[in-house]
Amino acid sequence: MSSDLIIDVTPSEIVIALQEKKKLAELSRERSGAKFAVGDIYLGKVKKTMPSLNAAFIDVGYSKDAFLHYLDMGPQFATLNKFLRIASSRKNRISSISRIHSEPDINKEGKVNELLKVGQKILVQVAKEPINTKGPRLTSEISIAGRNLVLMPFSDKISVSQKIRSTEEKNRLKKLIQSIKPRKYGVIIRTVAEGKKVAELDKELRRLVEKWETSFQKLRRAQAPSLIIGEIDRTTALLRDIYHPDFNSIIVNDQSVASEIADYIGSIQADKKKIVKHYKGRQPIFEHYGIDKQIKASxxxxxxxxxxxxxxxxxxxxxxxxxxxxxxxxxxxxxxxxxxxxxxxxxxxxxxxxxxxxxxxxxxxxxxxxxxxxxxxxxxxxxxxxxxxxxxxxxxxxxxxxxxxxxxxxQRVRMEEKVETAESCPTCKGSGNVVPTVLFADEIDGKVNYALKELNKKKLNLKVHPYTAAYLTKGWKSPQNKWFFKNLKWVNVEAVNSYSYLEYHFFDENEEEIIL
Incomplete structure (x- = not known):
């Protein structure tokens, strides 16, 4: 199936649109500075135990305490807890978990009070992002995901994706991983690993083990709550999970992000690095590729x-x-x-x-x-x-x-994607009171002068409906030319098809919206 990825990078967020056969299939947003993504590993502190729920609330630095159920603590919780005590100690130095003697698995029918006490430090991983009024959902079954493999510290099990149908291929992959994996590590073999050679899988396995073992140094200095291992950004995580050789193009409107993605694609499949393209058009990238229209319709x-x-x-x-x-x-x-x-x-x-x-x-x-x-x-x-x-x-x-x-x-692991498609009445702006249209030009004129003079903006970008853009820019005596001669600063007027008739927004040189 032919797929395209369109990525809109702004100072406040990155919006990722996946198209399959030119039809919008997925839409994802990654806000700048967003925390508590699925896969993040934190050193938390037990804030409260709830015997009636057989669960505990953990402080991981979020505004609301995160939730950890007893059944999500994992069979190897006692061994993980022992590792945390050793790794946090400044006297003991640990280079590999293979040297830690495994503790017996915890009782499946046990109680949370038997294992956790208020104020205790605990190593946890985000299983669900904060949703509505709820804090993150946690697990203590630590896993570190790669493209072909998922590493499970303190587990010796090897599992193969059920989507790999061939019994012969499953056995080949199991034997291969068994021969290269270190002790005290379990591995889940993902679907995309089908047909992969030992060198590629070994390289990824070593990288995942190294990622886990670098956390040892952080734990020695860390104070709860703190982030120990951060998941890669959502753009790269999405590529890790969905990329396949049938991808036609990955188009990004930011040069640095495009370079990062090209490097990542090159590490997976060197000859596909060229499908990553930097969009340099003046029109917004989502409008140019018809994403805005599909969002409104979908x-x-x-x-x-x-x-x-x-x-x-x-x-x-x-x-x-x-x-x-x-x-x-x-x-x-x-x-x-x-x-x-x-x-x-x-x-x-x-x-x-x-x-x-x-x-x-x-x-x-x-x-x-x-x-x-x-x-x-x-x-x-x-x-x-x-x-x-x-x-x-x-x-x-x-x-x-x-x-x-x-x-x-x-499965629900993050907030559902919501896009408001209904537009306010362009005449009354939802108030029910009609403002004389003849005053519209004066309203924009006043705000332009205020932004250039009072706010002293060096560059101003005004985005409006195409009809309004034509009125503001056409002719020698256009408002755009009048603003220039009056303020000696150029106001760029950009037509946006997705705007309603009298909608307009001001942006500065960093493409951040100016609220006037």
């Missing part, structure tokens, strides 16, 4: 997908509800059952895309159009499973009920 309560059929998507605190509607297709034919089947099959494709695009997690309930034939319900169920096979997030699909309701559970 998010929101109503989503059209085929021949007048559409979805209604509702989000609640507990779960997500998707209603499938045939729309104009109801009049297209006389066979209601056949029409319902066609719409439901097409809806499966769009629903699978929406789950990835919005990163919807938890419980999803889908109300398909009623079908009375059991074989047709089975077809829809089979098609949904097939189309969601490419979804990297763990999920479980239950069969359709006789009322044509389907339940899907999908």
């Amino acid at each position: 998010f929101g309560k109503t989503v059209s997908f085929k021949d007048g059929a559409y979805l209604i998507v509702e989000h609640t605190e507990a779960f997500h509800v998707i209603d499938v509607n045939s729309g104009n297709r109801a009049r297209a034919g006389n066979d209601q059952e056949k029409n319902a089947l066609e719409v439901n099959l097409a809806a499966c494709d769009e629903i699978a895309r929406q789950l990835r695009l919005r990163d919807m997690g938890g419980i999803i309930v889908i109300d398909f159009i009623d079908m009375h034939v059991a074989a047709n319900r089975q077809k829809v169920n089979d098609h949904m499973k097939a189309i969601m096979a490419d979804d990297r997030t763990k999920h479980n699909i239950l069969p359709l009920s006789k009322f044509c309701l389907m339940q899907i559970t999908r």
Whole structure:
């Protein structure tokens, strides 16, 4: 499947859009300075134990205490705790965990009070990012992910991805890893490792072990709470998980980020380094490649997908509800059952895309159009499973009920992606009070002069709707020329198709918005 990655880099965030067959499939945001990403490893402090929940609240530096359940502490928790005591001691020096004698596995039916005390230091990893009012969800089963392998300190198990079908290949990979892995380390072999040679896997395994062992020095000096091992940035993490040889292009509007990505791609597949391109156009990158338009069409309560059929998507605190509607297709034919089947099959494709695009997690309930034939319900169920096979997030699909309701559970590790597609009325700006349009030019003129004189901005970039841009820039006596002769500073006027008719925004030389 041909894929393209479009990356919009701004001072405040990086927005990553994945296109498959020129259609938007995933949208991800990484805010500058964001912390507590999935995979980050922290030295935390036990703030409170909750025997009724068999869990503890851990201080990792977030505004709300993070949550650690007893079952997420892992069988090797006693050994991990012993390692932490030794590594934190300034007297003891540890170079490899292979020298640490393993403790017995903890009791699966045990209680949190038996292992944790208030004020105790503990090594934890973020399993879920903070969502809404909840703090991060933690685990003490430490893992360090690479592209082909996942390293599990203190575990001797070797597991192979279930998506590798060949028994012969599974056995080859198991024997290969068994021969090269150090003692006291477990390894999960990922799907992309299929067919890889020993040299490549050995190189990655050594790098992951080195990444873990560099934490020994940090632990000796660290004070809880503090970050011990940070996950790579989300852009590179996304590439690590989704990159495949069929990628057509990776387009970035920032030279330094483009160079970093090119180096990473080069380390995976040297001949593919050239697919990374630096976008230098004046038009915003998402507008130039049609991403903005797809975002407007794909998010929101109503989503059209085929021949007048559409979805209604509702989000609640507990779960997500998707209603499938045939729309104009109801009049297209006389066979209601056949029409319902066609719409439901097409809806499966769009629903699978929406789950990835919005990163919807938890419980999803889908109300398909009623079908009375059991074989047709089975077809829809089979098609949904097939189309969601490419979804990297763990999920479980239950069969359709006789009322044509389907339940899907999908792992939730971060906030669902939300994009507000509804626009305020450009005339009243949502207030219901109409401002005379004749004053619009005076309003912009006043704000331009204020920004240049009072705020002393050296460079001003004004983004407006194309119609407004034409009014401000065309002709010798245009407002743009008047601003220049009055202030002796040039105001760049940029047309943005996605803006509403009278919408405008000011930006400085660093592309940070100026609120006036």
